[in-house]
Amino acid sequence: MSATNRTASIERSTRETRVRCRLGLDGGGEPKVDTGIGFLDHLLSSLAFHAGFELELECAGDLQVDDHHSAEDCALALGEALDRALGERAGIARFGAAYAPLDEALARAVVDLSGRPWPEVELGLEREMLGGLSSENVGHVLRSLAIAARCALHVDVLRGANDHHRAEAAFKAVALALRQAVAEAPGGVPSTKGSLGRAG
Ligand SMILES: [Mn+2]
Numbered sequence: 001m002s003a004t005n006r007t008a009s010i011e012r013s014t015r016e017t018r019v020r021c022r023l024g025l026d027g028g029g030e031p032k033v034d035t036g037i038g039f040l041d042h043l044l045s046s047l048a049f050h051a052g053f054e055l056e057l058e059c060a061g062d063l064q065v066d067d068h069h070s071a072e073d074c075a076l077a078l079g080e081a082l083d084r085a086l087g088e089r090a091g092i093a094r095f096g097a098a099y100a101p102l103d104e105a106l107a108r109a110v111v112d113l114s115g116r117p118w119p120e121v122e123l124g125l126e127r128e129m130l131g132g133l134s135s136e137n138v139g140h141v142l143r144s145l146a147i148a149a150r151c152a153l154h155v156d157v158l159r160g161a162n163d164h165h166r167a168e169a170a171f172k173a174v175a176l177a178l179r180q181a182v183a184e185a186p187g188g189v190p191s192t193k194g195s196l197g198r199a200g
Pocket residue numbers: 042164168
């Protein structure tokens with residue numbers, strides 16, 4: 001796997017949403033995120049930027065219902081793109097662990113690009129909404145992302161008084177952990193089983 005081909009494009013269309021996602025693991029640059037939900041754009045842009053990912057993500061969803069379908073389907077598309085961009089998951093670090101502060105808030109994220117989906121997410125948000133995003137969907141986005149990307153993802157917000165800060169710190173910690181985990185590392189597939197890919 002070369003550094004130039006770790007990209008994936010996903011189009012996801014249902015009666016609830018239409019999502020287009022292009023992800024590059026070695027991109028960087030300014031993320032272009034337009035989900036229709038401002039606070040979700042903010043979180044996903046931050047995730048991509050701090051992970052060092054190139055990301056274009058657009059969603060036209062049924063926001064007249066509520067934010068749930070759009071939030072979930074954007075996360076699934078991003079996770080699927082991550083899964084595809086990783087290919088056979090050879091030559092990567094596989095594990096990542098990071099803390100991110102945002103003023104008074106502190107979040108921790110630990111990831112294993114194991115090929116198995118397992119999210120554990122404790123954000124401790126108390127507000128009902130953050131802008132146009134339901135607080136319950138902040139955790140739901142991280143869980144959906146981990147499931148579609150087939151990784152173990154443990155995210156805990158350890159402290160923080162401001163829910164905007166708590167959510168943003170969580171996404172930044174996930175970004176930093178992912179940045180480590182997708183980093184190219186010498187060797188083949190980093191597993192004693194010999195496989196982390198779809199066939200594994
Ligand atoms: Mn912010």
